[in-house]
Amino acid sequence: MDIREWTKERIVIWDGGMGSMLQERGLPPGALPETWNILHPEAVTEVHRQYIEAGADIIDMNTFGANRLKFPGEDGWSVEEVIRAAAANAREAVRQAGAEREIAVALDIGPTGKLLKPLGDLAFEEAYEIFAQQVRAGAENGADLVLIETMSDSYELKAAVLAAKENCSLPVVATMVFDGKGKLLTGGTPACGVALLEGLGVDALGINCGLGPEQMKGIVAELLAYASVPVAVVPNAGLPRSENGRTVYDIDAQEFARQMEDIVDMGAAIVGGCCGTTPAYIRCLAERCAGRRPRPVARKERTLVTSYAAAVEIGEKPVIIGERINPTGKSKLKQALREHNLDYLLREAAAQQEAGAHILDVNVGLPEIDEASMMEEAVREIQSVTELPLQIDTSDMEAMERALRIYNGKAMINSVNGKEETMAQVFPLVKKYGGVVVALTLDEDGIPDTAEGRVAIARKIYTRAAQYGIDPKDIVVDGLAMTISSDNRSALTTLETIARVKRELKGRTVLGVSNISFGLPARPGINAAFYTMAMQAGLSAAIINPNSEDMMRAYFSYCALAGLDPSCRDYIARYGEAAGQENKTAVPAPPAGQGGRALAQSIRQGLKEQAAREAAALLEAKAPLDIINEEMIPALDEVGQGFEKGTVFLPQLLMSAEAAKSAFEVLKSDMERRGVSQEKKGKVILATVKGDIHDIGKNIVKVLLENYSYEVIDLGKDVPPEKVVECAQANGVRLVGLSALMTTTVPSMEETIRLLREKLPEVKVMVGGAVLTEEYAKMINADRYCRDAMASVNYAAEVLGQ
Amino acid sequence: MMPGEWRQREILRYLGYKAKDVPDPAVLSLIGEMAGVLAEQMEPGRVFRIFPVEGVKEGQVDLGFSVIHSRDLAKNLEGCSQAAFLAATLGSRTERLVQRYRRMQMSRAVVFEAVCTEAIERYCDGCEEEIRRMLGPGWGLRPRFSPGYGDFPLEYQRELLGVLDAAKRIGLTLTDSLLMAPSKSVTAVIGVYEAADMPGGCGRGEDLTGRGAHGCAGCGKEDCAYRRN
Structure with missing residues (x-):
């Protein structure tokens, strides 16, 4: 099929909701609708057939979530089995319906259900592989086109479209979910979506799910203003509300079709229904659109x-x-x-x-x-x-x-x-x-x-x-x-x-x-x-x-x-005038130019710009290393001790550290200019262990260790044990700091320590994180449990020297 | 003034301040700034469903489509004829900010995250209000109980989010190690009981009578630790 040709002749009708239709037929809450391709093929085929009879030109295979994350295939069905069954059901429905017009069967691809890095733990390449497997299975089983839908993350959308373009030669249509403010979940506007999708070469693009036709109109207008390919609009049956524990939508089939006609008037060329729509909705929609030709798609020069x-x-x-x-x-x-x-x-x-x-x-x-x-x-x-x-x-x-x-x-x-x-x-x-x-x-x-x-x-x-x-x-x-x-x-x-x-x-x-x-x-x-x-x-x-x-x-x-x-x-x-005032901080700054005490005070109060200015001023009178040892370190020690005693709190500790850092930068460039180098005290590797993506604790430790002139090699988060060992080996590191937030990720901390002990027995390991305790740390064989960032600084001094 | 009924004292508590501690003006000003950013940027979303509780026995809760093995949850749901599943998140734009601050400036990161914690808690309170309104008078809610509390297995996150279709509806997902992404999110099971069934109190100072006597005045449990006067 050629979707662009189709849309030159007529308004193309897509089908309506599948999941909710299956739930009505007994699919239990939380169960995967795709399992019914195999468990209840007759029910799936019946829904498809009803949509064709209602007037749909394109039907979606029941493959929205047919990916390897949901169907790993180890002791259940594989992605290929599910998609093969889904394709057979769709073809059977086409045969049963016996429509005179050509009916296209789309491989339906929804999001993976995981969030991509850096927000989640799914790598872009892994997402690509997941989609590629679906695409190949769909193409092998005779899909006429690929529909990528319900995408609310531009990155996942890109992975899916790339996978479709590189693994089959079928037409690709992609539709996105926008919120009531016209944004993707990840913050993108309709213009972002159009630019991305047209750049990747989709045949048509649009919007589905999330909203009803009325709420979509503004977004559709924007899509149309930017798009040079046909636009698809596939809304829910209005807005949802809960009624006796069930989700119901607020507009009926007639009203849906009436609102959709406005959207066709605006220029949409492909229309269908998403959550809450049934064959009745598609029937009304098809009747309203019968005999209409879409507006020709103009090339936009933006x-x-x-x-x-x-x-x-x-x-x-x-x-x-x-x-x-x-x-x-x-x-x-x-x-x-x-x-x-x-x-x-x-x-x-x-x-x-x-x-x-x-x-x-x-x-x-x-x-x-x-x-x-x-x-x-x-x-x-x-x-x-x-x-x-x-x-x-x-x-x-x-x-x-x-x-x-x-x-x-x-x-x-x-x-x-x-x-x-x-x-x-x-x-x-x-x-x-x-x-x-x-x-x-x-x-x-x-x-x-x-x-x-x-x-x-x-x-x-x-x-x-x-x-x-x-x-x-x-x-x-x-x-x-x-x-x-x-x-x-x-x-x-x-x-x-x-x-x-x-x-x-x-x-x-x-x-x-x-x-x-x-x-x-x-x-x-x-x-x-x-x-x-x-x-x-x-x-x-x-x-x-x-x-x-x-x-x-x-x-x-x-x-x-x-x-x-x-x-x-x-x-x-x-x-x-207002611009100048905005930069004035609400906090009273200490008077400038009082020598070392002013710098120490800026650090204690956590005033970044002030600390940098004071450091620059002090350079007139003192050598950089003296400034560090006589002014800055005592101030940092004072703040650190206050933190340990409970009189200084974490935000202040960090603000002081950041102020010290900005002063260090000034001193560092001065030393570089004069060719003086400052000895680093020793290297420390920091990593948040594999499986864990919460690196706040690790980052706090990093800020403080750097303040005390340790050279920190930050491996980031979700770090495999092998990488820690490799890096320690390559850099001759003697101290490794590991953080884990959850009980579920402590085992990978234990594994990292085990591997370090095996390969590099001389390396010391300090650990920290919300669920760790002294006892737990001993159990997993760490050298030191650090309850907070200052404890890590103290341990680093023990291992590597002051 | 904090936006969204957020309580500065709670935010300070998350940052390690006890009631007697006097915060530094620079910290207060940063809290104000971060609260302003969050109020502008967050896109909170929530989804909930209410299920009948088929039975609560020693150590297990039967919801018909699913049986949860947890003594602590069973205790929490004692006397409840329904249970609400709730998932709420501040959204992925907030998560992006969290990660940006963690990368660029840790003082902002810790303060921003404390503000986020208060924001998601207050947002969940709002969701409970919504559930309460939907149920109508005569019903009470038990405190939110989340997977990972006591012996309620963290593994139940999968089923809870799956039943709510939370990934699709509000973009709330799980990592392989069962962390929620976006991280500024809450899932919970909330027991729903008929007020008449629970003369012993709700456990946190809620109006049990459903007769409009808002607060604790109408409740019989006079020694309740959460009782408000």
């Missing part, structure tokens, strides 16, 4: 870059792409990458978001590291702390593909150019995973000196992209900013390129702005002026340093002047 929770449109209003996560010319970032210090990248990400970036560029290319695996890891980690969409910046195709595959959303890609070889490498990835790609206007002959030449390359890139099936809206042309210090007309060439791409090609544009001043003094001024000129020429997005006040001032000023900031709201929010 350029969207998304994450799981945010959609950034590259269009009229300029977009800021933060450039800071790129090692070129940044020795600290290089060092962080070499040391595998991802926390540094995360801080850069957070700081740029705070500063006002809309998208973050991520470039981790260094000759001495494995760029592909670092890129994949960096993208995962950065997405765990920010909802800003990312720009994958690499010329390593493996890195690009791995990052695009696991990216949660529709990424920006940096970059392609006019070279045939590059286009042949990059475009297939853009086509497969979706994305908005930066197109540099250079080719085999280098960078043209004229705007004419650059525009010609842009034309070539658009043409070649179209051959791969990539829309112009998914290309952003880089006009190439080149320094004016070597060619004083280069800025003019760039600006003309920007203006002509916009005017002649109706294209979107981007620039790495700061290149313009390379080799000149006082660069921020030139950069900001050029940035303003480029925006005036029509620049859609700029890759800049959002921490540069000159650039941000140019941005906010331009938006205010160009009518892109209604009532100058953003400008005033940033620069008005």
Whole structure:
């Protein structure tokens, strides 16, 4: 079947609820509806047949939860057996109904029932495998198309669609659940959903479950505004309420069909019913839609870059792409990458978001590291702390593909150019995973000196992209900013390129702005002026340093002047009087400049900014190591002792630790400048054990150990025993700290200790966690039970020295 | 002022403060800030169903479709003719914030999580009110009893969430080691009894008469530790 062809001719009718129909026939609460494919095939077939007779063009196999998590197949049925039976039931129903029109049978795929990492414990790749198994079984058993439905997590949705596209050649339709506020459970908007799904190449997309038709209308309007493929709308029979322990829905078949007609008028091409709907609902719906043709689907020209929770449109209003996560010319970032210090990248990400970036560029290319695996890891980690969409910046195709595959959303890609070889490498990835790609206007002959030449390359890139099936809206042309210090007309060439791409090609544009001043003094001024000129020429997005006040001032000023900031709201929010006051903390700060006591006091009171300022001021008079030993450590000790005595509480302890950390950073960069190095006291591995995803205790310990200059190797959460042992071995570590929260995960703590004892008997192990006790810790053979973070610091001092 | 009837004192208690301890102004201001963030970001969801209790015997509760082996739950449900299964969560957007703070700034993480704990508890109180309204007068509720309490096996989480279809309805799932994800979530079995059957009190200062005498005034158990005057 070809769903896109079908929707050109008529409104396609999908079937209604299955689970509730089976419950009426005796399926007990909590039982898996899919078991009835085998236990009661006649009941399943009967429901299907009723839907066909009611007018459904497509019926869903009873396979919503037919995945290996629910059907592991060890001593019960396998996924393949369940899907084979489900397919047979659906085919039998088609045969029995004997309809004259063509009936399509869809493999129905619902969510796994588990939450993906980092929120839950299901890995993206594992989710992919689960879905792939269903898809293969469905295709082998004659499904006509794949329906991925009831998805409320964009990441799980991506895993399912990828699995469908890579494991069969059937049409794929995907529908999502939105809440009453029009968001996915994970926070995404309809625009996020459309961008992700169209990027992955689905044949139709839409919304199902969660709401009734009336509540869906606003969301449907948004889907239609963005989608360039047919839209499916499959609501519940209104809103649920509980009646004598049963769930009932608040609109009847007639009312359902009447409301659905409005939705068809809006432009939906595929309609059906979800929870609470019955053959009667589908009958009324089919009758209302009979003879109607859907509105033709228009191509939408909106350029969207998304994450799981945010959609950034590259269009009229300029977009800021933060450039800071790129090692070129940044020795600290290089060092962080070499040391595998991802926390540094995360801080850069957070700081740029705070500063006002809309998208973050991520470039981790260094000759001495494995760029592909670092890129994949960096993208995962950065997405765990920010909802800003990312720009994958690499010329390593493996890195690009791995990052695009696991990216949660529709990424920006940096970059392609006019070279045939590059286009042949990059475009297939853009086509497969979706994305908005930066197109540099250079080719085999280098960078043209004229705007004419650059525009010609842009034309070539658009043409070649179209051959791969990539829309112009998914290309952003880089006009190439080149320094004016070597060619004083280069800025003019760039600006003309920007203006002509916009005017002649109706294209979107981007620039790495700061290149313009390379080799000149006082660069921020030139950069900001050029940035303003480029925006005036029509620049859609700029890759800049959002921490540069000159650039941000140019941005906010331009938006205010160009009518892109209604009532100058953003400008005033940033620069008005109120903005200055917001930063003032409610807590009275100690008077600055009183030497060491002021620093100690800032640490005791947990004032981060203040502590950093005091440390900087103290450097005028004292050596960094003296500041640490004479001022900071005594303050930390005092707070730590207060915590042990019960006069200082956990939040204060941590605020003090964080204040000390910010002071340390200041001292550290001073020492680096002078080439002094501070001895670390020793390495400690910290890990939350396998099966456990609660790492709060472990993270508290980490903050404090770092304060006392121990080098912490943080393996994260859900860490297998082997990984702890490997890491301890590789790094010559003498102390390992393990945390477990639940009785169910203490056994993996015990296993980790057992393996450590076996392979590395000299390593000491300290343990902590909500369910542990002194006695329990002894039982699992730990060296020390630490009731709180200070106890871990004390034990580290015992093992590794003060 | 805390949003959503959240009690600052309870949040402080989760952070380790006893009633006599005076919190630092910086901590109070952080609690206020985190409460503001949570109030804006959380997307709480709940699902519940009420089942008849077929029988409560020594050490087991028979719900017809399922038999739960637990002395403590059986004791908790003594005299109850129905049981409500409840699952509630603050949602996955809150979970994302939890994880972000844990990664970026631990002082915020611990305070945010304490606020979350208070928020989910108050939210569950609200769910109980909803159940009470649905039942109408003459019915009382026992305290929430969750898998993992006493000898009520944690393994029952699977069945409880399955029966409620909680993954699909509110996005509440279990990890392989039976942790709830999102973590700021509560599951519970709540005994439902006819007020006339329970002259001994509800165990926590609820209105048992269903006659509108709200609070403890109408209850016969005068030595109840939770009695409010």
